[in-house]
Amino acid sequence: QKEVEQNSGPLSVPEGAIASLNCTYSDRGSQSFFWYRQYSGKSPELIMFIYSNGDKEDGRFTAQLNKASQYVSLLIRDSQPSDSATYLCASYSGAGSYQLTFGKGTKLSVIP
Amino acid sequence: DVKVTQSSRYLVKRTGEKVFLECVQDMDHENMFWYRQDPGLGLRLIYFSYDVKMKEKGDIPEGYSVSREKKERFSLILESASTNQTSMYLCASSFTSGTEAFFGQGTRLTVV
Numbered sequence: 378q379k380e381v382e383q384n385s386g387p388l389s390v391p392e393g394a395i396a397s398l399n400c401t402y403s404d405r406g407s408q409s410f411f412w413y414r415q416y417s418g419k420s421p422e423l424i425m426f427i428y429s430n431g432d433k434e435d436g437r438f439t440a441q442l443n444k445a446s447q448y449v450s451l452l453i454r455d456s457q458p459s460d461s462a463t464y465l466c467a468s469y470s471g472a473g474s475y476q477l478t479f480g481k482g483t484k485l486s487v488i489p
Numbered sequence: 490d491v492k493v494t495q496s497s498r499y500l501v502k503r504t505g506e507k508v509f510l511e512c513v514q515d516m517d518h519e520n521m522f523w524y525r526q527d528p529g530l531g532l533r534l535i536y537f538s539y540d541v542k543m544k545e546k547g548d549i550p551e552g553y554s555v556s557r558e559k560k561e562r563f564s565l566i567l568e569s570a571s572t573n574q575t576s577m578y579l580c581a582s583s584f585t586s587g588t589e590a591f592f593g594q595g596t597r598l599t600v601v
Contacts, residue, residue: 385529409587420579420592421532428587465532467590474586475539476547477522481531 379404379470383480391488396453398483400466403447408474410442412451413465415482421465425451456487491516495580495593502600508567510596512580520583521563522590523547523555525576532579538563539586570600 380403390396402410409428413421427433427440427449439452449468453460463482470476496511514521523535524547534547536555544555552574556564563582567574577597581590 411589420595422592423589426589469587475520475545476534476537477520477581477583477590478534478548479524479532481529 379407379476379478381466381468381478381480383464383466383483385481385483387484387486389486389488390456392456392458394456394487396456396460396485396487398451398453398464398466398485400449400451400480401447402449402466402468402470404468404470405444405447406474407468407470409469410440410449411467412438412440412449413467413479414460415463415465417462424464453485456485458487458489461485461487491518491582491591493580493582493591493593495578495596497596498594500596500598502567502570502598504571504600506567506570506600508570508598508600510565510567510578510580510598512563512565512582512593513561514563514582514591515561516582516584516591517560518582518591519560519585520590521557522581522583523553523563523565524579524581525549525574526579526595527576535565572600574598575600 415421466480580593583590
């Protein structure tokens, strides 16, 4: 069974700080990685995706991928209370890479 | 915008009933997924489909079956509902393998 692992948290950061969320994956063949945000009682919504090694920036969010270490991270700069949510890491794996597997999520709290 | 619509937001069923959860997407996506989400366990993949009439077991298929007779519709069937199937059920779709998935609003199923 291919796995995606996340630290469940909770992770607490003060407003304005950088939040760092981490994810590891077991399928070395995985090629695409996704970060979703899920507010309580709502469905997950996509924040970012990354396919290549290195960093990808979008506004206050930066995704980092290291395929050699099988490690994906999400940095949130200038964290806001509205960023408080559960963050889910996901990747495709398995034969044909059709199976989209999620980590259990990290709960982030941004303290005003 | 991609729209993934689940037939019910809330559902209450009795033990032993056959339950149908319906999901429709309007963007001609190849892949469709059914997950259940439980506190502390994250999103767990039940079944997925990468084409019409094609289906693959996910990580927890026991007690469930699926049907995909048309590309836009993916149905989850609980053959004989049990109390341990009380959960939030989330449907998702993606254009093809390796691309981001979009979620429906979720169905909170209670089996009594």
